[in-house]
Amino acid sequence: MTDAAGERTGAQLKRGLRIATLLVAVAIAGGLGGANLMRHWDVYEWPVAQVVALAMLAAVLACEAVLLVRRRPWNRLRWAAVAVVLAASALSYATLPDGRTSTTTDWIFGAANWAGFTVLLDRPLRTSAGFLAAHELVALLHLFLFDEPDRQALARFATGSVTVIGFPLCVAVGAAVLRGLSAAATTAQRELERVRVVEAVAAASHRRRQQRFTELSASTIPLLEGFADNSLRPDDPAVQRLCAIEAARMRRLFAETDTVADPLVHELRHCADVADRKGVEVELDTRGQWPTPPVAVRRDLTEPVLTVLATAASRARVTVVGSADLVSVSVVADSGEVDVPDPATPGVLVETLRNDETVWMEVRWQPTAPATR
């Protein structure tokens, strides 16, 4: 699962909760509240004021429904909506007959809380709690200002408050938990992915190392074994040449995994460096532009260079001339006898020219040509 998928799941959870809360609010405010309003129509001094209060709540819930369908949050309108809900509450209580707080006549006590809570669902828990407290305060003001409350009225108000504050608060806690879960799931997912990538990288580099070791074992190991059993003498010039070639091959191998603009020249530079260290003056010059050859071809192109460089006495010139359809690597050096293995990949040609003390070896590769001669 990617980050995007994680976010999608989180959004789906939030949307589901929003729909459920809206349905609850509509059922309670519209259904229960409206039914109570109708039932006690004759009790109210100003029934129209109660209807206006209900309409205000209905308007807020309708807005929420529209926003929900259009998948938009409340944004700046949120506080206006909360004000409308509190105003509806105040209007309803102002025209509520005395002694009716938190009875079924007081329909808005259990309706406005849900309407306001719906608007504040995606806000932190303390915002919802603050709103519910404000709503409760309006009811409480009415109770103390107009009702001269007795024990029974206070008990009624207290039990009513449990449902009025408790239920929405439960949903709010649920929403907060859901948000936390979603964030934790995303974090866990990211961590899982990171671990998987690390594992894949480790596996790939292990594979590469094994591959490299296999490649070296064909030429380097026999040399080392020769030294171990004293069959090869380090002061023998032929052995020294073999060592120089192996050193250059290793350098090339290490350079192959580097990320550089031009791997061919990069690897040639590493091969040249080995010769440079034993005092051979190496010039490396390039002309033109060429496509990057695959690793196998690059090895064929550099193999003659490192072999000739290993035997160069004092100076060598390495050049790359390339175009889109031909890459030519040349080495000219004052080398003795050189023995270069045949190229492993078809389509790579080696030409050798010997003139007195100088050897000129050229390797050509045609990137686009079919691998036939």
Add this chain to the structure above:
Amino acid sequence: MAAHRAGDEVITAVIVDDHAAISAGVSAWCAEAAPPIDLIDAGERLADVWTGPGAAADVVIFDLELVPGRPDFGELRRLVHSGRRVVVYSQHTDDATAIKCVDLGALAYLTKREGPEHLVTAIRAAARGEPYTAPSLSGALAADQSPDRPRLSQRETEVLRAWFVSSSKDLVAAKLNITVKTVETYIARVRVKYANVGRAARTKSDLVTRAIDDGVITLAELNQTLDHTEATL
């Protein structure tokens, strides 16, 4: 300008280069050359090329970047237009700069990695009014892909490339089964073709005239340098 001819008198050259070590090195190479070349060190003072003993020198060895990062093509153009024979000696190794110098009429373009065997040869050639193509310039010409370049024959490109790669005319001759003389003729023909396109400069028209006189290239071949038709020697 003094009409010195190689062989008759000692060749004089003036070097403009802001690096004292370069001037001193070139001085030593010129003194060791046989016959020696008389070198005047103008330091970084371009005025000394135009006045005093520098004004009479046969060859100007010109450091293209007296101000680092700003190749002075304008000064090169002025020198060439007043008939001076210029060898550009530059730290620059990019092809475009090399070809631009040739286009402006420099007889030789050498990078500072190219040693006395190329610089001394280039000075002698320039004193005779002849171009010298060092390996680095040869590589630039072989790789030239600009739209207004002259059309070179396949053999000419091969020779340029081989000269760049091997840095030895003996090796080029051996590789391509031709004589060293033929190798030089091919390289000279390329320079004549380059001299024949683009800007007119006194040294360039001298070059073309002499090439036709010597039979290095014919008028008909010169006219074909921009066509597909290729001439063989």
